[in-house]
Amino acid sequence: MSRRNGIHDGTVNVAILGCGRIAHHMAQTLHDMAGDERYSTLIRPYAVATRDDDPRAERFADRYGFDRAYGSYESMLADPEIDLVYVATPHAMHARHAIACMMAGKNVLVEKSFTANEEQARKVLDVASQTRLLCTEAIWTRYMPSRRIILDTLRSGVVGTPRQVYANLSYPVSDKARMTDPAMAGGALLDVGVYPINFVAMAFPEATPRSVTSSCVFTDRGVDEQFSATFWLDNGVAATIDSSMVSVGSRQGVIQGDKGYLIVENINNPERISVFDADHRQIDKILFPDQITGYEYQVVSAAKAILEGATQCEEMPHEETLRIMRIMDSLRAQWGEVYPFEH
Template identity: 80%
Template sequence: MSKRNGTHEGTVNVAILGCGRIARHMARTLRSMARDERYRGLVRPYAVATRADERRAVEFAGEYGFDKAYGAYETMLADPEVDLVYIATPHALHAQHAIACMLAGKNVLVEKSFTANTGQAKKVLDVARQTKLLCTEAIWTRYMPSRAIILDAIRSGVIGEPRQVYANLSYPVSGKARMTDPAMAGGALLDVGVYPINFVAMAFPDAEPTRVTSSCVFTDRGVDEQFCATFWLDNGVMAVVDASMTAVGSRQGIVQGDKGYLIVENINNPEAVKVFDPDHRLVDTIPVPEQITGYEYQVVSAAKAILEGERECREMPHEETLRIMGVMDGLRAQWGEVYPFER
């Protein structure tokens, strides 16, 4: 990446820190972007690093077409050609890895949940301010075109005055070791529950909760297995969200007004927005644009922000990341859920 006359030009070299499932999803996205005329001049799948397994990194790089493979995070961070690091490690490690990347001069795209708690998030963003590097949360639904489509539908008045919103995301993922490990900030909340919370925040971006009630069920290791929360928003809307890591959920987002309602199919990666009238008749189906995987939008936003010298992405500014982290901290406080590293 070059810099001319005070503005950046060129291609952003993207590196992935970690080789797990979500890292592979991002790698497939970057590989496809490099072959797509819309994106290939903007981003380049450049490097991957594991904590201590060079062979695994080499196999990963070969499978997805990355130029470099590193068997240690520190070695990758010493590479001057790395422009942006996508952090794909467990929640409890996000803060230390993001800080290490920025202190090494690398911009960061940090997988959700941004950190394990608000205190960690503030430390990360303090380093972002000090280093003047881009630091943004990789919660993909915030960057998708579907976000504006849903908001436009709500604000169009087609369902009248919104009164209630419901959002669910549930997957049977308790078999994954990190999901049940308190030391890794396991549980349903940070992994799947973050999506319905963000759905409500995107549907009503100017509203704040005035009261919250919630309940959860814990695993035998003491992390939240499934939960339900009700938020009374200051715009008069009641929001109900739930999530589970042991059940198959509807994944629906439903916004209910006094003249109808709309259903978003799959809040985790919206497929369509269906509008119903007061008699429950389907009156419109609003399509969502075709995409590579859906991850490309956050990569594009981060890359453009770097080239333009920005330190945050407008789709998920630092203030909003802190707000969502605060909501999740508040829920855990109601449940008495404390991670070992917080004690």
């Protein structure tokens, strides 16, 4: 069987490390991609691994049509047929698992947040540089077609000169053990707050914060439960974001200019853009393309990058991952939030 850049017949064998909730979403995506003529020759749902639980891995593999099931991460990483590993473990484990994958010769797609802090992110990217393997952050909104459509709409001038932006993402998810566990880098920021931050960064890619004012409320275990922050960008835009893991939020992204404003419904998986003029009349509604789940775009980007011999994806380059981690570190510094493993 021929190989291109180490890949069998140009098809990338994808494995999932971890079997939690997010892993199921990715597995369903890979299953559906394998049955879609647009993607079936590009990727193959190949393997899944749990930590010390063979039956669970086997049930997962059977459910989604994976070829291999492993009851330990180490045994999966020893499989020479794996080309790309999707790291689907909690934030605090991302750095360790991503590095283990690359040291085993596997390219990695690391679920957001990339790591728990910038220091960890730099260690991961140092290994990526040493191994010359693909390493990219799996924050799906960065890879979706909606990103370009939102930016094109904004740059068309339909709302005039942007002056303010507001973005929210909030879900009641505090019942999940990892979300309230400091040792797992729990809290609203890394899990849901990362999306409003990225929304602002994608809308104004050339802008950087001049100053930040923020505050948060902690859980009784000392992780951020909900927070708000205002970023004064160097392009003159005031960006206000908020997130919570105990409330249902609007999920909206609102960009306001001197001629009107636009509303993006659901910044976590954009559904449409509504455009309003200065008199609050809706003048346009823009829909986004149909998709399998939305996860397919990051998989396609990673697979193509591997086939091309690239070490990062243009949708989320390493420097941008570091910049977002740095912003989140700065927010936690304002709040005095320190994870136990950071002491």
